[in-house]
Amino acid sequence: MLTLGVLASIAGVAIALAIDWFPQSASTQAKKVDSLWDIVLVISVPIFILVLVVVLFCVWKFRQRPGEELKDGPPIHGNTQLEVVWTAIPALLLVGLCSYTFFVLDEIEQKDPDELVVNVTGEQFTWTFAYPSVRAGGKPLASSQLYLPKDRPIRFNVRTKDVLHDFWVPQFRMKIDAVPGITTQVRVTPDTVGRYPVVCAELCGVGHATMRQVAHVVEPGEFQRWVRSRQRPAGGAAAGGGGGQAAADGRAIFTGAAGCGGCHTLAAAGTSGQTGPKLDQVLKGEDKAFIRESIVNPGAKIAKGFGPNIMPENFGQTLTPQELNALVDYLSKETQG
Ligand code: CUA
Numbered sequence: 001m002l003t004l005g006v007l008a009s010i011a012g013v014a015i016a017l018a019i020d021w022f023p024q025s026a027s028t029q030a031k032k033v034d035s036l037w038d039i040v041l042v043i044s045v046p047i048f049i050l051v052l053v054v055v056l057f058c059v060w061k062f063r064q065r066p067g068e069e070l071k072d073g074p075p076i077h078g079n080t081q082l083e084v085v086w087t088a089i090p091a092l093l094l095v096g097l098c099s100y101t102f103f104v105l106d107e108i109e110q111k112d113p114d115e116l117v118v119n120v121t122g123e124q125f126t127w128t129f130a131y132p133s134v135r136a137g138g139k140p141l142a143s144s145q146l147y148l149p150k151d152r153p154i155r156f157n158v159r160t161k162d163v164l165h166d167f168w169v170p171q172f173r174m175k176i177d178a179v180p181g182i183t184t185q186v187r188v189t190p191d192t193v194g195r196y197p198v199v200c201a202e203l204c205g206v207g208h209a210t211m212r213q214v215a216h217v218v219e220p221g222e223f224q225r226w227v228r229s230r231q232r233p234a235g236g237a238a239a240g241g242g243g244g245q246a247a248a249d250g251r252a253i254f255t256g257a258a259g260c261g262g263c264h265t266l267a268a269a270g271t272s273g274q275t276g277p278k279l280d281q282v283l284k285g286e287d288k289a290f291i292r293e294s295i296v297n298p299g300a301k302i303a304k305g306f307g308p309n310i311m312p313e314n315f316g317q318t319l320t321p322q323e324l325n326a327l328v329d330y331l332s333k334e335t336q337g
Pocket of ligand 1: 122123124125164165166200201202203204205207208209211
């Protein structure tokens with residue numbers, strides 16, 4: 001029985017470690033969380049399999065045979081030695097695992113004097129990211145895109161304007177609820193360049209599934225370039241570039257930066273979102289002023305069949321004036337044909 005249990009445990013641990021449980025890891029915290037997970041597996045899988053093997057073996061070995069229906073087993077009044085062992089071993093395992101978990105948690109929540117603060121605001125159904133240490137036009141730089149310099153410790157201060165949301169980047173392995181009335185914090189040091197999804201992990205209403213943005217982890221130099229591009233004063237790019245250029249940008253903003261396609265169907269952009277009105281229908285015959293108002297002040301005129309407060313009201317702040325112009329031009333061009 002023991003031999004069988006040990007062999008099955010070895011196979012179980014091998015299978016458990018071979019399974020690719022998590023997406024790519026992209027932060028120093030993720031590495032520690034993944035090691036913790038592996039160690040918990042190595043300790044708990046053999047116990048699970050041992051117990052299972054013993055139970056199944058006993059069911060088979062000591063099953064009731066024909067003619068034994070009235071037989072009773074020997075009376076047993078306990079075994080102090082056995083009870084001490086089966087209490088002590090799980091207690092030691094639990095204390096050991098809890099201590100290890102505590103140290104890992106303490107380590108991944110370490111403060112760092114060099115940390116970059118990013119204020120994250122959730123609302124139905126979008127995230128806004130603000131950098132209080134970076135000024136743009138007299139205000140903290142705000143964006144609907146999350147840019148993070150590689151290898152810099154980040155402190156996210158997470159708030160919500162309405163209901164519960166949850167700020168989560170699976171590749172960072174860290175997540176935290178956005179709770180009405182308080183500010184929650186989570187620390188991450190991204191260590192792998194890439195684009196990762198920012199996901200809302202708390203059911204928050206009809207658009208919950210579309211509450212997704214992109215976290216860009218970039219080299220520090222590129223982060224500075226992105227900051228400078230966001231700080232450029234309004235109107236600089238509007239003069240240059242032909243109509244074709246603006247249309248190309250507008251499409252990228254529609255499908256990417258602003259994420260409009262997650263909620264809206266627009267044939268030209270190939271998007272099929274159902275949370276908001278179909279733009280090919282509701283923008284047909286409307287002028288640019290109407291389109292602009294619908295983006296920056298979505299509550300002003302609401303399309304038939306849709307409730308208020310579904311579309312985020314912060315696009316006027318998170319899009320630069322150039323981006324907004326490009327988006328309006330693009331939508332106007334694609335829906336008036
Ligand atoms: Cu916000 Cu789910």
